[in-house]
Amino acid sequence: MAGPTHEIYSLLRPRFKGDLLRPSDIEYDHARSVWNGMFARTPALIARCANVADVQSAVRAAAETGIITSVRCGGHSLAGFSTCDDGLVIDLSPMRHVHVDPQSRRARFSGGCLLGSVDTATQKAGLVFPSGVVSHTGAGGLVLGGGTGWLTRRFGLSCDNVEGFTLVTADSSIVRATALENPDLFWALRGGGGNFGIVTEFQVKLHPLTSVLLAEGLTPEHGIGPLLEYWRDFMADAPFDLKWNINLRLAPNTGTVPAELRGRPVASSSLLWTGDPEAGRPYLNRALSLCNPGSVRSNLLPFLDLQTMADSDFPHGRRYYTKSGYFTHLDHSTINLLVHAVSTIPSSDTMIELAYLGGTAGQVPADETAFGDRSAPFVLTLLAAWDQPSADAGNIAWARGEFSKLRPAMKPGVYVNFMSGDEQDRVPEAYQNRWDRMVAVKSHYDSQNLFRLNQNILPRTATVKAPG
Numbered sequence: 001m002a003g004p005t006h007e008i009y010s011l012l013r014p015r016f017k018g019d020l021l022r023p024s025d026i027e028y029d030h031a032r033s034v035w036n037g038m039f040a041r042t043p044a045l046i047a048r049c050a051n052v053a054d055v056q057s058a059v060r061a062a063a064e065t066g067i068i069t070s071v072r073c074g075g076h077s078l079a080g081f082s083t084c085d086d087g088l089v090i091d092l093s094p095m096r097h098v099h100v101d102p103q104s105r106r107a108r109f110s111g112g113c114l115l116g117s118v119d120t121a122t123q124k125a126g127l128v129f130p131s132g133v134v135s136h137t138g139a140g141g142l143v144l145g146g147g148t149g150w151l152t153r154r155f156g157l158s159c160d161n162v163e164g165f166t167l168v169t170a171d172s173s174i175v176r177a178t179a180l181e182n183p184d185l186f187w188a189l190r191g192g193g194g195n196f197g198i199v200t201e202f203q204v205k206l207h208p209l210t211s212v213l214l215a216e217g218l219t220p221e222h223g224i225g226p227l228l229e230y231w232r233d234f235m236a237d238a239p240f241d242l243k244w245n246i247n248l249r250l251a252p253n254t255g256t257v258p259a260e261l262r263g264r265p266v267a268s269s270s271l272l273w274t275g276d277p278e279a280g281r282p283y284l285n286r287a288l289s290l291c292n293p294g295s296v297r298s299n300l301l302p303f304l305d306l307q308t309m310a311d312s313d314f315p316h317g318r319r320y321y322t323k324s325g326y327f328t329h330l331d332h333s334t335i336n337l338l339v340h341a342v343s344t345i346p347s348s349d350t351m352i353e354l355a356y357l358g359g360t361a362g363q364v365p366a367d368e369t370a371f372g373d374r375s376a377p378f379v380l381t382l383l384a385a386w387d388q389p390s391a392d393a394g395n396i397a398w399a400r401g402e403f404s405k406l407r408p409a410m411k412p413g414v415y416v417n418f419m420s421g422d423e424q425d426r427v428p429e430a431y432q433n434r435w436d437r438m439v440a441v442k443s444h445y446d447s448q449n450l451f452r453l454n455q456n457i458l459p460r461t462a463t464v465k466a467p468g
C-alpha cells in the first residue's frame with residue numbers, strides 16, 4: 001500500500017467508526033461487488049460509513065489526497081458509478097435507518113437505504129413513499145436522479161415527494177436543503193444525481209396505500225403493433241390511478257407462459273390500478289383482451305408483494321447495458337421499428353421497456369425541479385442483459401444499433417438514472433434549459449468536482465477534474 005491509499009487510510013483510521021476495507025481484507029471481495037457485472041473494479045479502499053461523522057471524515061480525506069472517489073448506496077448504478085479502480089469508495093450501506101411519523105405522514109431515511117428498507121417501514125403504518133420497482137435498488141441514487149415507479153402517475157416522482165435533504169458537501173460541512181434553506185440546492189438535488197454532495201438523510205412525504213390491483217398478460221408478436229397503437233391512444237386520457245407498462249421481449253421458457261409463446265417475441269403488459277378495485281377492473285379487462293387469454297392474470301395484492309415481485313428478474317452480477325430516451329408521440333414507423341427490434345433481441349433476458357409517465361408527475365411545472373423532461377410521456381429503455389463476457393460486444397451493439405434507428409423520432413432528453421456510463425455527452429441534453437442553473441449550483445457546492453463519478457456536471461473552474 002503506497003501513495004494516496006496509504007495516506008487516506010492513515011488519515012481515516014484514528015476516528016473512523018465503520019469498516020475500512022483494503023484488498024487484503026476478508027470482506028473486501030464481497031464489499032467491492034456492484035449490481036452490474038460489467039464493473040468488476042478494484043478500489044484501493046472501501047470506507048463503510050457508520051454515521052454522518054464518518055461520511056464527513058471520508059469526504060475530508062478524499063479532498064485532501066485528491067484520490068478518485070465514488071459514492072455507494074445500493075450499488076445499482078447502471079453506469080457503474082459506485083465503484084472505481086484504485087480509488088476510494090464511500091459506502092453508505094451501514095446507514096439504513098428509517099423513521100416514520102404516521103400522524104404527519106412523513107418519514108426520514110438515511111442515505112444508504114434500499115427501497116425495500118423504506119417500503120417495509122412505511123407499510124407498517126399503511127403508508128407508501130413512491131419509488132422504483134425493484135426492492136434491492138438504492139434509494140439514494142434513485143431519488144436523487146428523480147425516481148419513477150408504479151406510483152409515479154398517482155403520487156409523482158420520488159423527488160417530487162422530498163421535502164428536505166441533509167448532506168455532506170465537498171468541504172465536508174453538513175448542509176440542509178429545503179424550499180426555504182438553500183433553495184437552489186434543493187431544486188438541483190431533485191433530479192441532479194450525486195453531483196452536489198453525499199445525502200445522509202432524506203425527509204419525505206408519504207401517502208396511504210396498502211394493496212393494489214395488478215393485471216398481467218402477453219401479446220403475441222403479430223399483435224404487438226396494434227397493442228402499442230391502442231396503448232398510445234388510451235394512455236393520453238387514462239386515469240392517474242392506472243399505470244400500464246409494456247416490455248417487449250422474448251417470452252420466458254416457464255410453465256406460466258403458454259407453450260406456443262415461449263421463446264417468441266411478445267409484449268408483456270403489466271397494469272396497475274391503485275384506486276377502488278371495482279372502478280379499475282373495466283380498464284384492466286379491456287387491456288387484457290388484447291393479450292393471449294392463456295397468459296392473463298389479475299390479482300389484488302399487498303403493496304410489499306408488488307414492490308418485490310420483480311426482484312429476481314434483475315439479479316446482481318449479470319451484465320447489463322442501457323440506452324434510453326423520450327418520445328412525445330409514438331408514430332406508425334416508430335412502432336414498426338420497435339416490433340422489428342424485439343425480433344432481433346440477442347439474449348433471453350434483454351428487453352425493451354416502455355413506460356408512460358404523465359399523471360401527477362406530468363403536472364409538476366418543468367422548472368420546479370432539476371429532473372429531466374416531464375412533457376414527453378413515453379419513456380423507452382433498451383435494457384440489454386446477458387451472462388457471459390463473450391456476449392458483451394453483440395449485446396451492446398444491439399442496444400446501440402436499435403437506439404440509433406429510433407433516435408431521430410425521439411424528443412431530445414434522457415432520464416439520468418437510465419443512462420449508461422459512456423454517455424457523458426448526453427448529460428446537458430438530460431437537463432436542457434435547466435443546464436446553466438445546474439452548472440451554477442455545482443460550481444458553488446463542488447468547485448473542484450470531487451463528486452465526479454456520476455452523470456457529471458462540470459463546474460466552471462479552470463483546474464477542474466473531468467469524470468475520467
Ligand SMILES: Cc1cc2nc3c(=O)[nH]c(=O)nc-3n(C[C@H](O)[C@H](O)[C@H](O)COP(=O)(O)OP(=O)(O)OC[C@H]3O[C@@H](n4cnc5c(N)ncnc54)[C@H](O)[C@@H]3O)c2cc1C
Nearest residue numbers: 071073074075076077082111132133138140141148194199
Ligand atoms: C434493478 C434495477 C431497477 C431499477 N428500477 C428503477 C425504477 O424503477 N425507477 C427508477 O427511477 N430507476 C430505477 N433504476 C435505476 C436507478 O434509479 C439507478 O440505477 C440508481 O442510480 C440506483 O441507485 P443506487 O443508490 O442503488 O446506486 P449507486 O450505484 O449506489 O449510486 C448511483 C449514483 O448515485 C449516487 N448516490 C447514491 N446514493 C447517494 C447519496 N446518498 N448521496 C449522494 N449521492 C448518492 C452515487 O454517487 C452514484 O453516482 C433501477 C436500476 C436497477 C439496477
